[in-house]
Structure formats: structure tokens, C-alpha cells
Amino acid sequence: MTGQEVIELIGLNRAKSLNSKSEKLLESESIVFDHVREFEVDSIYFNTDENGNSFPAVFLKRVKTFDDETLQAIADAHRKIWNYKKVLFLYVYSDTQIRIYNCSEKPLIKTQEYIDYQKELQSVEIKSYTFSDKKQLEELNMLFSRIAIDSGIVWTLEEAQFVRDKINLQRRVDKYLVESLVNTSEQLLKQGLEINFIHKIILRSLFLLYLEDRGATDEKLYSQLKKGTKSYFDILNDTKATYQLFERLEEDFNGNVFTLEKDETISAEQLQLIKKCFISGNDSTPQAKLFEDWRLFDFSIIQIELLSEIYENFLFKTDPDLKKKTGTYYTPPALVEFILNEKLPTNKTEINYNVKVLDPSCGSGIFLVESFKRLVKRYENQHKEKLTDFNKLKKLLTDNIFGIELHPQAIKVAAFSLYLALVDKLDPKNLWQKKKHRLPNLINSPNEKSLKEQGKNLFCRDTILQNREIENIEFNLVVGNPPFGTTDLLESVRNYCEKYGFAKEMVLPFLHKATKFAPNGEIALIFNTKVLTNTGGSYQSFRKWIFNDCYVESVYNFSILRNAKKNFGGQLFGDATGPISILFYQKEKPKMPSDRIAYYAPKTFIKSNVIDGLSIDFTDLKYLPREECQKPDTKIWKIAMWGGMNDWELIQRLDNSKLNSINKFTKKNKIESGVGFQLLTQKKDKPKSSETLSKLKYLDADVITRYYTADNLLRDVKKSIKTPKATKFYKDYYKIDDINKLEKLTAFRRLGDVKAFTRPHIIVKKGLEQNSICASFIENQCSFRDGVYGFYTSIENIEELYLLLSYFNSNLSTYFLFMTISSYGIEREQIMKNEYLSIPINLNEGQSLKIKKATTQVLSKLKAKNFLSNSIEKEGLEIFISKNIDSVIYESLNLE
Structure with missing residues (x-):
């Protein structure tokens, strides 16, 4: 196959040639063409959305061979596209092969020494494909075709892992320039310059380079300040000339941009650090070895x-x-x-x-x-x-x-x-x-x-x-x-x-x-x-x-x-x-x-x-009733964000009907609830002492499992001190040099609901477990931190806790809260106690008995196995829960 035939095979014959007449282009395409005419590419493939807005997705360049001269031109084109930032891929093809280049990767640093472009361009090449190899063509079509680009399949296919391994969008021009500026600022800070002054000197340089690269300053402006200078970088070699330029621009910009302070001082060596930053960024190549007049950053291209x-x-x-x-x-x-x-x-x-x-x-x-x-x-x-x-x-x-x-x-x-x-x-x-x-x-x-x-x-x-x-x-x-x-x-x-x-x-x-x-x-x-x-x-x-x-x-x-x-x-x-x-x-x-x-x-x-x-x-578009x-x-904003109007109508039915809520259920069945303890982390916190908490076993939220958590996962309450901030505070508070030397933890910021620790209880995590609510039965007394809620009752009433356990873990509860509460699925993946209490419940006596019985069986199986040992057992239990618990809940709410 010829190069053009391969381009047709992968659907990129739809790319627009840079020789296209402007009247045949969309407005958004014309703007891109104006920006990239000097990039030495032949055509651009655009992704166009349903509003008619076009976005450049791939640059294409046709070559006769991949000789040294061509590779040097590819390196130059790659540098320009990297500065442009908007496009990830450059496809360069001949009649025998195509090479895919990664335009998010920092370009080659051009030095005065000989560059082996064949070798050096490997760092920005994603893959090359030979047209005579049928398997290679199949992979090319699967990963880099028009359909693959339009669908973004390269981010999801297992076969494209090698592509994802090579692409890091944090190495694009804007990210690398900021990283370089921050690095230079840190060096200047170490040399005694004040941060606000560093901001000013770097911004002045940014402004001047934008002006220079876009042809708004010229050699005449620079040579008036110092004979023989042609650019801002020449001026930076002389501190006096640099400040004369700043003064000139303070006048030209009416004080709107440049403001000079009387006591400003900067050394020639510090100006060289700034110069190096804007030439090659964080690269360690010495200035003297860089190719003359070459720069990594091109502000005629950077938008x-x-x-x-x-x-x-x-x-x-x-x-x-x-x-x-x-x-x-x-x-x-x-x-x-x-x-x-x-x-x-x-x-x-x-x-x-x-x-x-x-x-x-x-x-x-x-x-x-x-x-x-x-x-x-x-x-x-x-x-x-x-x-x-x-x-x-x-x-x-x-x-x-x-x-x-x-x-x-x-x-x-x-x-x-x-x-x-x-x-x-x-x-x-x-x-x-x-x-x-x-x-x-x-x-x-x-x-x-x-x-x-x-x-x-x-x-x-x-x-x-x-x-x-x-x-x-x-x-x-x-x-x-x-x-x-x-x-x-x-x-x-x-x-x-x-x-x-x-x-x-x-x-x-x-x-x-x-x-x-x-x-x-x-x-x-x-x-x-x-x-x-x-x-x-x-x-x-x-x-x-x-x-x-x-x-x-x-x-x-x-x-x-x-x-x-x-x-x-x-x-x-x-x-x-x-x-x-x-x-x-x-x-x-x-x-x-x-x-x-x-x-x-x-x-x-x-x-x-x-x-x-x-x-x-437009599949993401919905029209919501204004009324x-x-x-x-x-609650329509949250519901329609994830679901459709059918979901909204269902939630309306659950929310507006005369159903009970978990809140009413717990009151009727004498189930109380409380939150766990808080550790001290700041000196202003007033410590509260508790010998009871120091003696109780502690359950960490990270080890809680749905339905049942085994006793062997309980630890000493001292293990609740995990973060660096808490560790430092308690080392200072107890005057020890190692937290492991702490004999007993008795001081807390808040004690929580101690009855929730000592009476029969189920616990519910504030956070989620694999995107589902996580409620667990704990047989023995234990404390927990404030990321966990405890629901507790008397031993005679334990079956009501079983029912609540299954109801919290049900698909219905997760769905209802996901669709209705303000933070779950939007900001923080956590659920407040009052939100748990809002879940609708409408079980009759027979349905309640079925769930209690099923929950007892679930707990027995989990206790016997000390959790499930293989996927078959787990799947079997999930089927049992679906048939004997979830289906009963759906029936109670007329959802079957």
C-alpha cells in the first residue's frame, strides 16, 4: 500500500490541506490555519462537534524518506507544535512507513554538537508502522485512525497501554514553562532576591519575549540602548542596558505594566539564570553548548x-x-x-x-x-x-x-x-x-x-x-x-x-x-x-x-x-x-x-x-421543566446530572409519597446513633480525657467490610494516630520522641458517642466502598473515629439492627442517596448522618421478617468464612442478597 492509501485506510484523508481555500473552511478552522502555516505540515485533521466547532486533533506531514535532513525538519515541526499546545499527535508518513510523534513531550534540546536525529527523535516517537506488515497496519487502524481519535479510544483500550505510558499531558509547553519559572524563582530566592521582585523581573521578561517573538520589538529598539545588541537576550548580558530597557517600556506602557522601584538590584549572574530559563527551561545543558539563536520556547506560537x-x-x-x-x-x-x-x-x-x-x-x-x-x-x-x-x-x-x-x-x-x-x-x-x-x-x-x-x-x-x-x-x-x-x-x-x-x-x-x-x-x-x-x-x-x-x-x-x-x-x-x-x-x-x-x-x-x-x-443534553x-x-439538578427524567420521576415518587424514612424507623425501634471520636491536632484544642476509650479496642475505617467485620481487625486505640500532623501533636503532648513509645492514649478532641462503642452496634462509613454504602455488623465493643457513624440498641432489639444493616447496604439506598444528596458524586464522596436518615423505607411486617432472616444467614456465612475466600462464593452471596434482600425492598416500594 502507498502512503496515501494508508491515510485513506485510517480515515484521515478527511484532513484539511493547508492549501485549502478559506471559503471552504469553518471559521474555527481558518483561525487554526492562520496560526500554523509556518509549522511545515501538510494537512490537519479536525474533530468537529455538533455545534459546528472544529478542534485540531492531528497534524499530518508527507515525506519522501526519513533521512537526516527530513528528520531535522520533523524535529523543528515538533518543537513548533509543542509550543502550539493544542494538538497531541504528528503523523509523518512516506510510501513505506508512518511514524507517530508525541507532541505533548518536550522537544529535543538543540546543541552545537552533532545530533543523531534518528536516535534522539525516539524520545518523542510513540511508534512507527511499516506498510508491508499486515499486523502493524491493523494496530495502526485500531489505535490511530480517525474513529480512534474521535472516540478517544486510545485512553481506554488495553492494547493502547504503551501509548498512555508515553503520553504525559503534564509535560506540555504551559506546564513545563511554569515548572521552569518556579525552578528559576527558587534559585533566585536562595540567592537572596525577594519573591515579589522575582515575580516582576520574570513577568517583564515574559512580556518582552512575547513582543519580540511577534515582531513588535526590533533591533533598532535594542541597539539604541546598547550598540550591537539585536535581542532581549543580548540586553540581558548587561545589567545597565536591561534597566534602561525596563525604563523605556515603563514610559511606553504608561506605568500600566512596568513599574520600577528605586531600590531594585540584580546581578549579571542572576540575569543569566533568567535568560537560561527562557531558552531551555529546566534542561541541564550548559548555555555555552546550546545552538546559537535556538530557543525551546517560541512566544510567536504560544498563545x-x-x-x-x-x-x-x-x-x-x-x-x-x-x-x-x-x-x-x-x-x-x-x-x-x-x-x-x-x-x-x-x-x-x-x-x-x-x-x-x-x-x-x-x-x-x-x-x-x-x-x-x-x-x-x-x-x-x-x-x-x-x-x-x-x-x-x-x-x-x-x-x-x-x-x-x-x-x-x-x-x-x-x-x-x-x-x-x-x-x-x-x-x-x-x-x-x-x-x-x-x-x-x-x-x-x-x-x-x-x-x-x-x-x-x-x-x-x-x-x-x-x-x-x-x-x-x-x-x-x-x-x-x-x-x-x-x-x-x-x-x-x-x-x-x-x-x-x-x-x-x-x-x-x-x-x-x-x-x-x-x-x-x-x-x-x-x-x-x-x-x-x-x-x-x-x-x-x-x-x-x-x-x-x-x-x-x-x-x-x-x-x-x-x-x-x-x-x-x-x-x-x-x-x-x-x-x-x-x-x-x-x-x-x-x-x-x-x-x-x-x-x-x-x-x-x-x-x-x-x-x-x-x-x-448532545447525548448529554436534557431539557428540564422550568417550573x-x-x-x-x-433535587432535579443532581438527578438529571447522572440520570434521566425517568430517574427524576422515580425519586419524586419515593420522596413525595407517604413513606417512612430511616429516621422514623430508628425512633420507632429505639435505635440510637452517634459519631466516633476525634483526635487532637492543634494546641488550641481543649483535650478531653477518657479512660474508657483508652481501654476499648479500636476499629479503623480502612478495614471495615460490608455486612461483617471480624474481631481480629480490631487494634489498640493508639493505632488511630496515623497522620503526620496527629503524630507530631501527640509526640509533643506526651513529651515522647517516638509515637511507638506511647503507653496509653487518653486525650481526645471529642469523645464521640461512647454508648455507640459499648452497646450492640452496626457501623456505617461516611465514605464509600467501591462506590457503594458500607455498613457492617460488629460483634464486640469497639471505638471508631468520626469518619464512621454508629447505630446501636439493646441486645433484645438486635434483629432491628440486622434489618437496618441490610437496608443501608441495599442497592436502593445507594441509588437514592447518589441521586439526591448534595456532595456524593459531585464534590466529596461522603454521606452525612442526616442524609442516611433520609432514606425511604416502607416494609410491612412480613417483608421485615424476610430481610431479618436473610441478614442472619448472610452474617452466618461471613462469620464462618471470616470473609469470602474466592470469587465463586462471593458471587453466590451477592445473588442470595439480590434475591432475598434487594428484591424484597423493591417490592415494598412497588418498584418491581
């Missing part, structure tokens, strides 16, 4: 939008407390693109470019940069020509792009990112250096002394306080990613929530105040999903307002993606594992309101990790 991610990740990794205090997580470009595809599309029919956009928590400006670029594109759609005029671009920016941000350093990054987006459109790009083309003042920050003039676009303010200057502007679109969290709340947030009766949750005032910023406009904001599902009264008050006093168009719930493995693309917010959603709404009802709300809850992350983007599958959504206490 401007990534500047926001790079800055915020770098800042938070070097100052982690700032992230905790602000509740802020960077917004990845894919999520920004997704939101703006909905609210600010740029297809050829979109010609309205006078759209006032506000991001009320703009951070380092990613939403604003992308919005500005889209308004430029709309201007070009209207006028049928490229927009390169400085004054028109400046006016478009200052008339329409607005942001509010509390953190002064972040707002400077936002200003520079917008300057860069403007400069990137100019022709020539260095036009901004001329006196008559001064970049606009954007930042408005009365406390910032370096500003020569207050701007009217980026406000360094507390969004939630009254800001008349901003609130007098009527915005057409409000977009953004406000901070969320319930700790370290600003006084303004706390007061706002109290005023409106909302939960003290950071994001709620932003969602509410957005309607004041855009009373007649549209709003699209990211928020934490528990706002939809939390059953607390103050959360219900917010939901009553948002779904009744506003018009919600759609909700996108991405909670299921929160635990995506980092190697498979990472979480939507990096190390933020909390569930996120997007709310599309407006204050006023449209003329033709819908009685349904569109609700998307993607069930998989697979597809979104082969492509760099959020590709929506139900308007009820503050509705």
Missing part, C-alpha cells in the same frame, strides 16, 4: 491567552496562600473559548462589534483578551478586510473591553495581555513605539502611584462594593470566572450575602451583581456546582432568586469531569478538584420564553483529552 494561565499558575505555585485566600483558579483557554463560542461567536454572519463586555473578576485577563479578538473578527466580518489600523483597534478596545480585579499585579498582566492582543493585529507590529501611536491607559487604580493617568477599562477594585463609575456603564455581556469558597471571605462579600439572605459563599454576590452590571444584557459565569445542589436554606434563597427573578437559558454542569486523571488532560482547573458549572442567564425574560432549561452534564472526559477543547455531545427548576428545594 497570548496562555499568558494568563502561565502567570496565574506561576504566581500561585510560588505563593500558594494567595490562591487559598482569593478562591481563584485560572480559567483554561478551552473553557473560555467554549463560553464565548456561545455568547460571542465569530462566524461570518456575526457583524456586531460594538458589544460592551465586562469580566467582574478578570484576573489576568483571559476572557477579555479572547473577547477583544472576537470583536476584531466581527469588525472584519462587517468591513470585509483585515483590521490593522492602530486608532480603530484602540477605539474598539477602549469602547468595549472592561474588567474589575482586586489583585493589582493580576490587573497589570490583564493590561499587558490586551496591549499584546492589540499590537498583534498591527501592521507593522512595532507601530506602537512611535510617539503618535501611544497605547491607551487602561488601568484605573487610584492607589497606584506609578500610573500617569487613570484609565477607564480595568478597575482595580472590590467588585462587590459600590462602584458608580463602573455601574453607570450598561454592559451587553458579562462573562468570567468569579472566585468561589466559603473561607476568608471579604467583609463586602459577607455583608452582601447577609443583605440578600444568601449563603456566605464567595461566588453568589458576583452572580447576583452581574444583573446590575447588565440589566438588559446577557451573562455567562462559572460557579461551583454545590450552589445548585446544597440543601441549606440560604442556598435555596439564592436559587429562588436566580430561577424566578432572572431568566436562566442553560446550565452546563462539568462536575463529573472533576476527577479526570491529570495525565489524561487534568482537571478543568488544574489542582482545583471542586465541581464547576456554567450558568447562562439574563435579568429580563425574552419575548418568547421557553418553559424548559437546557441542561448539559457531560459523562466522560475521554474525548476532551485527545483534542484541546470542550466538545459537547420544577424554579422550586428552591428541587
Whole structure:
């Protein structure tokens, strides 16, 4: 088979040639083509979703042979694609073979010495396939075909394990650059530089390299400062010239980006560390050995939008407390693109470019940069020509792009990112250096002394306080990613929530105040999903307002993606594992309101990790009745996230009928419940002493098994001290140097319900066991920690505990709680005691007797075997439980 025939075999003949006429391309495809024309590839395969958004998935390059010259060209193409970040795979094929390259892997470091490209490219090659080998072609078609790419099958097939072993998305350009910046910062810290100064010097370098690589600075600018210099790296060889350049740019940027302090000092050696960082990152190759004029990072390719991610990740990794205090997580470009595809599309029919956009928590400006670029594109759609005029671009920016941000350093990054987006459109790009083309003042920050003039676009303010200057502007679109969290709340947030009766949750005032910023406009904001599902009264008050006093168009719930493995693309917010959603709404009802709300809850992350983007599958779309959504206490958001309308109707029937609950059952049958003890971990904790606890055997939550836990798993209560924090505290408290020398543990933070330890009991874990509720009968007295609940009664009443044991372990209980409670399946995989007590129960006397009898038999089998010794016995017991317990429960609720 020829190379072209193989490409047809694997379905990639649908790839778009870089010679394709622009009118035959989708708008999203045209944008990609403009970015990658210099990559020395021949075609691009796009994955297109049901909304018509295309995402580049594979680059293809045809070659005659794989000789040294060709391999050098492949290495160069690979470096460019790595800097582009959006595509995982480069397919290079001749008429005899195809080689699959991993574009998430760091490129070769080019040195002055001879490079054996055949050998060195092996580190970025996933596999090569020879066309004459039928078995190889079969594997190629199975793992790397169009169907495999579209379905993301490479992440799930057992045969593709070798591919997964080679791909690590944490080695992409943005991650490696941040890692390199953090590493350099640590070296500079050790040399005595202050962290805020390090932030400034690194950010200045980032800004200058973006300008230089995009042609916005030139040799003339550098040679004016020092004769013979041609680049920023040349300037870095001279401390005096470096600061002359910074001073020049402080003047050119009106103090909006560069701010020099009088006492700044940095050595030539320290400047060389920064230079090395931006040339080859963390690589250990000495500077002198690197190929002249070669650089790993290419800021003409690294997207401007990534500047926001790079800055915020770098800042938070070097100052982690700032992230905790602000509740802020960077917004990845894919999520920004997704939101703006909905609210600010740029297809050829979109010609309205006078759209006032506000991001009320703009951070380092990613939403604003992308919005500005889209308004430029709309201007070009209207006028049928490229927009390169400085004054028109400046006016478009200052008339329409607005942001509010509390953190002064972040707002400077936002200003520079917008300057860069403007400069990137100019022709020539260095036009901004001329006196008559001064970049606009954007930042408005009365406390910032370096500003020569207050701007009217980026406000360094507390969004939630009254800001008349901003609130007098009527915005057409409000977009953004406000901070969320319930700790370290600003006084303004706390007061706002109290005023409106909302939960003290950071994001709620932003969602509410957005309607004041855009009373007649549209709003699209990211928020934490528990706002939809939390059953607390103050959360219900917010939901009553948002779904009744506003018009919600759609909700996108991405909670299921929160635990995506980092190697498979990472979480939507990096190390933020909390569930996120997007709310599309407006204050006023449209003329033709819908009685349904569109609700998307993607069930998989697979597809979104082969492509760099959020590709929506319409099988994840549901239309929820608006009337139900308007009820503050509705459970529809959680139910529809995992199930369908049949599930909602079933839960409604279970929830609304006159059924008893476990709570009523326990009261009727004199079953009490309590929680386990807590250890001391902080000096401010007041110790509580208990000789009883010190003598009781202890059951660790990790060894609890469903239905029955054997006595031989019980330990001394001293074994409850496991974490480093608890170990350190108790060593200090008892004045010992080794925790194993502790003779007796008598001091606790809370004792728990001691009766739950000493009377006949079953225990129920707060966490889950293989995604199911885990309740277990314990024959002897024992204590347990606060991650376990104890249900106990008198010895005469033991059979009622047996019934409760089986009911908790039933499929019905797991299903009901999974579908209804706020955190299970959304944020923390745990169940509160009051949630266990809410489970419906409707057993008659005969059904109760059947379950008690069956439970007795189950416990007998487990005791005899001291748990099941093989899979056949286990399967047999599961069938017995299904027939004699689960089926009886279904019958009692009329579910059979």
C-alpha cells in the first residue's frame, strides 16, 4: 500500500490541506490555519462537534524518506507544535512507513554538537508502522485512525497501554514553562532576591519575549540602548542596558505594566539564570553548548491567552496562600473559548462589534483578551478586510473591553495581555513605539502611584462594593470566572450575602451583581456546582432568586469531569478538584420564553483529552421543566446530572409519597446513633480525657467490610494516630520522641458517642466502598473515629439492627442517596448522618421478617468464612442478597 492509501485506510484523508481555500473552511478552522502555516505540515485533521466547532486533533506531514535532513525538519515541526499546545499527535508518513510523534513531550534540546536525529527523535516517537506488515497496519487502524481519535479510544483500550505510558499531558509547553519559572524563582530566592521582585523581573521578561517573538520589538529598539545588541537576550548580558530597557517600556506602557522601584538590584549572574530559563527551561545543558539563536520556547506560537494561565499558575505555585485566600483558579483557554463560542461567536454572519463586555473578576485577563479578538473578527466580518489600523483597534478596545480585579499585579498582566492582543493585529507590529501611536491607559487604580493617568477599562477594585463609575456603564455581556469558597471571605462579600439572605459563599454576590452590571444584557459565569445542589436554606434563597427573578437559558454542569486523571488532560482547573458549572442567564425574560432549561452534564472526559477543547455531545443534553427548576428545594439538578427524567420521576415518587424514612424507623425501634471520636491536632484544642476509650479496642475505617467485620481487625486505640500532623501533636503532648513509645492514649478532641462503642452496634462509613454504602455488623465493643457513624440498641432489639444493616447496604439506598444528596458524586464522596436518615423505607411486617432472616444467614456465612475466600462464593452471596434482600425492598416500594 502507498502512503496515501494508508491515510485513506485510517480515515484521515478527511484532513484539511493547508492549501485549502478559506471559503471552504469553518471559521474555527481558518483561525487554526492562520496560526500554523509556518509549522511545515501538510494537512490537519479536525474533530468537529455538533455545534459546528472544529478542534485540531492531528497534524499530518508527507515525506519522501526519513533521512537526516527530513528528520531535522520533523524535529523543528515538533518543537513548533509543542509550543502550539493544542494538538497531541504528528503523523509523518512516506510510501513505506508512518511514524507517530508525541507532541505533548518536550522537544529535543538543540546543541552545537552533532545530533543523531534518528536516535534522539525516539524520545518523542510513540511508534512507527511499516506498510508491508499486515499486523502493524491493523494496530495502526485500531489505535490511530480517525474513529480512534474521535472516540478517544486510545485512553481506554488495553492494547493502547504503551501509548498512555508515553503520553504525559503534564509535560506540555504551559506546564513545563511554569515548572521552569518556579525552578528559576527558587534559585533566585536562595540567592537572596525577594519573591515579589522575582515575580516582576520574570513577568517583564515574559512580556518582552512575547513582543519580540511577534515582531513588535526590533533591533533598532535594542541597539539604541546598547550598540550591537539585536535581542532581549543580548540586553540581558548587561545589567545597565536591561534597566534602561525596563525604563523605556515603563514610559511606553504608561506605568500600566512596568513599574520600577528605586531600590531594585540584580546581578549579571542572576540575569543569566533568567535568560537560561527562557531558552531551555529546566534542561541541564550548559548555555555555552546550546545552538546559537535556538530557543525551546517560541512566544510567536504560544498563545497570548496562555499568558494568563502561565502567570496565574506561576504566581500561585510560588505563593500558594494567595490562591487559598482569593478562591481563584485560572480559567483554561478551552473553557473560555467554549463560553464565548456561545455568547460571542465569530462566524461570518456575526457583524456586531460594538458589544460592551465586562469580566467582574478578570484576573489576568483571559476572557477579555479572547473577547477583544472576537470583536476584531466581527469588525472584519462587517468591513470585509483585515483590521490593522492602530486608532480603530484602540477605539474598539477602549469602547468595549472592561474588567474589575482586586489583585493589582493580576490587573497589570490583564493590561499587558490586551496591549499584546492589540499590537498583534498591527501592521507593522512595532507601530506602537512611535510617539503618535501611544497605547491607551487602561488601568484605573487610584492607589497606584506609578500610573500617569487613570484609565477607564480595568478597575482595580472590590467588585462587590459600590462602584458608580463602573455601574453607570450598561454592559451587553458579562462573562468570567468569579472566585468561589466559603473561607476568608471579604467583609463586602459577607455583608452582601447577609443583605440578600444568601449563603456566605464567595461566588453568589458576583452572580447576583452581574444583573446590575447588565440589566438588559446577557451573562455567562462559572460557579461551583454545590450552589445548585446544597440543601441549606440560604442556598435555596439564592436559587429562588436566580430561577424566578432572572431568566436562566442553560446550565452546563462539568462536575463529573472533576476527577479526570491529570495525565489524561487534568482537571478543568488544574489542582482545583471542586465541581464547576456554567450558568447562562439574563435579568429580563425574552419575548418568547421557553418553559424548559437546557441542561448539559457531560459523562466522560475521554474525548476532551485527545483534542484541546470542550466538545459537547448532545447525548448529554436534557431539557428540564422550568417550573420544577424554579422550586428552591428541587433535587432535579443532581438527578438529571447522572440520570434521566425517568430517574427524576422515580425519586419524586419515593420522596413525595407517604413513606417512612430511616429516621422514623430508628425512633420507632429505639435505635440510637452517634459519631466516633476525634483526635487532637492543634494546641488550641481543649483535650478531653477518657479512660474508657483508652481501654476499648479500636476499629479503623480502612478495614471495615460490608455486612461483617471480624474481631481480629480490631487494634489498640493508639493505632488511630496515623497522620503526620496527629503524630507530631501527640509526640509533643506526651513529651515522647517516638509515637511507638506511647503507653496509653487518653486525650481526645471529642469523645464521640461512647454508648455507640459499648452497646450492640452496626457501623456505617461516611465514605464509600467501591462506590457503594458500607455498613457492617460488629460483634464486640469497639471505638471508631468520626469518619464512621454508629447505630446501636439493646441486645433484645438486635434483629432491628440486622434489618437496618441490610437496608443501608441495599442497592436502593445507594441509588437514592447518589441521586439526591448534595456532595456524593459531585464534590466529596461522603454521606452525612442526616442524609442516611433520609432514606425511604416502607416494609410491612412480613417483608421485615424476610430481610431479618436473610441478614442472619448472610452474617452466618461471613462469620464462618471470616470473609469470602474466592470469587465463586462471593458471587453466590451477592445473588442470595439480590434475591432475598434487594428484591424484597423493591417490592415494598412497588418498584418491581
